Amino acid sequence: MKGLYLVTDRDLCLGRPLEEVVVQAVRGGASIVQLREKQISTRDFIDEARRIQAALAPYGVPLVINDRVDVALAVGADGVHIGQSDMPYSMARRLLGPEAIIGLSVETMDQVLEAEAYQVSYLGVSPVFETRTKTDLNGAWGLEGLAQVRRRSRHPLVAIGGIQAANAAAVVQAGADSLAVVSAICSAPDPYQAAQALSQPFHNASAPARRATQ
Amino acid sequence: MKGLYLVTDRDLCLGRPLEEVVVQAVRGGASIVQLREKQISTRDFIDEARRIQAALAPYGVPLVINDRVDVALAVGADGVHIGQSDMPYSMARRLLGPEAIIGLSVETMDQVLEAEAYQVSYLGVSPVFETRTKTDLNGAWGLEGLAQVRRRSRHPLVAIGGIQAANAAAVVQAGADSLAVVSAICSAPDPYQAAQALSQPFHNASAPARRATQ
Numbered sequence: 001m002k003g004l005y006l007v008t009d010r011d012l013c014l015g016r017p018l019e020e021v022v023v024q025a026v027r028g029g030a031s032i033v034q035l036r037e038k039q040i041s042t043r044d045f046i047d048e049a050r051r052i053q054a055a056l057a058p059y060g061v062p063l064v065i066n067d068r069v070d071v072a073l074a075v076g077a078d079g080v081h082i083g084q085s086d087m088p089y090s091m092a093r094r095l096l097g098p099e100a101i102i103g104l105s106v107e108t109m110d111q112v113l114e115a116e117a118y119q120v121s122y123l124g125v126s127p128v129f130e131t132r133t134k135t136d137l138n139g140a141w142g143l144e145g146l147a148q149v150r151r152r153s154r155h156p157l158v159a160i161g162g163i164q165a166a167n168a169a170a171v172v173q174a175g176a177d178s179l180a181v182v183s184a185i186c187s188a189p190d191p192y193q194a195a196q197a198l199s200q201p202f203h204n205a206s207a208p209a210r211r212a213t214q
Numbered sequence: 215m216k217g218l219y220l221v222t223d224r225d226l227c228l229g230r231p232l233e234e235v236v237v238q239a240v241r242g243g244a245s246i247v248q249l250r251e252k253q254i255s256t257r258d259f260i261d262e263a264r265r266i267q268a269a270l271a272p273y274g275v276p277l278v279i280n281d282r283v284d285v286a287l288a289v290g291a292d293g294v295h296i297g298q299s300d301m302p303y304s305m306a307r308r309l310l311g312p313e314a315i316i317g318l319s320v321e322t323m324d325q326v327l328e329a330e331a332y333q334v335s336y337l338g339v340s341p342v343f344e345t346r347t348k349t350d351l352n353g354a355w356g357l358e359g360l361a362q363v364r365r366r367s368r369h370p371l372v373a374i375g376g377i378q379a380a381n382a383a384a385v386v387q388a389g390a391d392s393l394a395v396v397s398a399i400c401s402a403p404d405p406y407q408a409a410q411a412l413s414q415p416f417h418n419a420s421a422p423a424r425r426a427t428q
Contacts (some may be wrong), residue, residue, distance in 0.1 A: 041299035042281055067256055070284035074305045085255035091288045 001103075001122040001156040003031035004199045005180040007066075007081075008052075010037070012186040018048070019055045025185045026059045028195025029202075034081050034103075034180070036066035049075045064101050072096065079103070081124065084111060089118045103158060112149050124180065125149050127161020128171060131183075143174040150175025165197040172201040215317075215336040215370035217245035218413045219394040221280075221295075222266075224251070226400040232262070233269040239399045240273045242409025243416075248295050248317075248394070250280035263289045278315050286310065293317070295338065298325060303332045317372060326363050338394065339363050341375020342385060345397075357388040364389025379411040386415040 006025045013021045022033055035052055037045050049071055053063050062078035065071045067086045072079065079101025082092055092102055098119075105124040106112045115123055130140050141149065146159055159176035164184050171179055181198060188194030220239045227235050236247055249266055251259050263285055267277050276292035279285045281300045286293065293315025296306055306316055312333075319338040320326045329337055344354050355363065360373055373390035378398050385393055395412060402408030 042301050043299045046301060046305070068284060069287070070282060070301060070309070073283070073287075073309050074301055085257045087256050087260060087284060087288055091260070095284070095287050 001032070001158060002177050003179075003202045004029050004195060005032050005034065005158050005160075005178045006030040006185055006195070007034045007160065007180050007182045008036055009182050009186050012183050014187060019051055021186055021191045022052055023055050023059075024191040025195040026056065026061050028192040029199030030061065030185070030195050032062050032064065032101075032178075034064045034066055035077075036081075038067075042068075042071065045071050046074050049077060053077065062101060064103065069095050072100075079121065081105070083124075083126075089115070089120065093119065105160075106149070109148070109152070112153050116154060120155055122156040122158045122178065123149070123153055124158045124160050125176070128159045128176075129162025129167070131162040143170060146171065146174045146176060163198070165194070165200070168198050169201045215246070215372060216391050217393075217416045218243050218409060219246045219248065219372050219374075219392045220244040220399055220409070221248045221374065221394050221396045222250055223396050223400050226397050228401060233265055235400055235405045236266055237269050237273075238405040239409040240270065240275050242406040243413030244275065244399070244409050246276050246278065246315075246392070248278045248280055249291075250295075256282075256285065259285050260288050263291060267291065276315060278317065283309050286314075293335065295319070297338075297340075303329070303334065307333065319374075320363070323362070323366070326367050330368060334369055336370040336372045336392065337363070337367055338372045338374050339390070342373045342390075343376025343381070345376040357384060360385065360388045360390060377412070379408070379414070382412050383415045 008018055010018050035049055053075055056063055064079040064081050065077045066081050069080055069087055069092055080092055081103040083105040089104055101121045103122045103124050104115055104120045105126045106115060107126055125141055125146055127140050128146055150157060156177040157175060158178040158180050159171045160180035163171055163179050163181050168179055179198060185191045185194050222232055224232050249263055267289055270277055278293040278295050279291045280295050283294055283301055283306055294306060295317040297319040303318055315335040317336045317338050318329055318334045319340045321340055339355055339360055341354050342360055364371060370391040371389055372392040372394050373385045374394035377385055377393050377395050382393055393412060399405045399408050
């Protein structure tokens with residue numbers, strides 16, 4: 001779990017098809033995609049997940065589903081991202097199996113410490129900065145909070161919330177293994193360029209750029 | 215699949231705890247319970263499903279979960295009820311296994327005929343009469359429509375939508391194996407008595423009344 005992490009929000013894509021934004025983001029450097037839908041039917045969520053899965057297939061980029069283990073199982077996604085009001089980690093692991101990617105959002109240090117007992121694939125440190133994309137907030141971690149999580153957790157850390165090209169390097173510096181963004185790509189005039197810019201901190205750490213058919 | 219079928223709606227329970235209404239309904243004769251939640255988090259849905267499951271355990275009455283295969287898997291419910299905008303039947307069957315109860319709502323004759331190929335546990339003929347509980351309607355079947363479904367389907371039929379004590383016998387007469395109700399029990403002044411009255415058509419067909427610890 002390293003590099004740029006795209007979390008989707010269809011409503012923020014400026015009218016562009018979600019598949020198009022996702023593919024541009026991946027071509028620009030995103031190394032994992034989380035499909036997040038809160039307001040559509042299960043059937044529509046499954047259909048969309050299949051479309052995104054097909055779009056990602058040529059790039060070998062994993063797809064995780066926000067919250068919905070049923071949708072992940074139905075389409076054979078690579079895993080799920082769960083929050084503290086979603087299915088408990090242990091149940092999700094039991095249903096998805098030992099190989100699945102399971103990411104867990106943590107909003108407090110208690111949750112970080114509780115997760116030490118879990119075989120999560122990463123912790124989503126949420127939110128690093130204030131943002132309007134997420135509404136269920138306990139206040140932002142800030143760079144110092146992120147650094148504290150880094151010191152106290154054994155898991156890879158995906159930072160999310162208010163991350164932009166301008167602060168990306170500082171967030172990585174503070175301990176993030178991965179940077180998750182929503183609007184910084186979904187609402188970018190050019191999602192490909194936005195992803196390239198946001199991937200810069202990882203290129204600097206000598207991670208190779210992702211090519212179209214890697 | 216025979217007898218009275220309770221579909222829950224917490225908001226219609228007049229402020230009473232859902233468990234209390236469910237237990238009263240079962241003591242009055244309900245032989246299956248469908249837990250339906252559309253607006254709560256996955257975590258809350260799972261917690262509620264476990265409470266209802268515990269409340270039902272002494273009565274041996276099965277619990278099915280509306281729409282959410284993940285919640286059903288997480289708590290080990292007896293099955294799911296799916297609508298036409300939920301997970302497709304075949305996926306749900308694959309995830310839940312051959313023994314699970316899977317009910318499917320049908321709103322058109324095309325859907326009835328399509329379901330002939332499925333190993334569904336029952337069809338939910340929805341709605342039989344106009345109702346304000348469900349909003350995704352293609353118009354009501356009516357008693358004549360229900361009778362047509364009866365002639366063309368091999369599956370047990372659960373009639374739902376606008377069923378009350380006053381029309382229950384006519385709906386069974388038209389071909390329903392089971393009567394599903396929401397507000398007629400959830401909003402009843404006495405859910406136990408309401409369930410008794412709604413079970414009357416099945417008692418008349420010599421089905422034994424359900425006792426508290428059957």
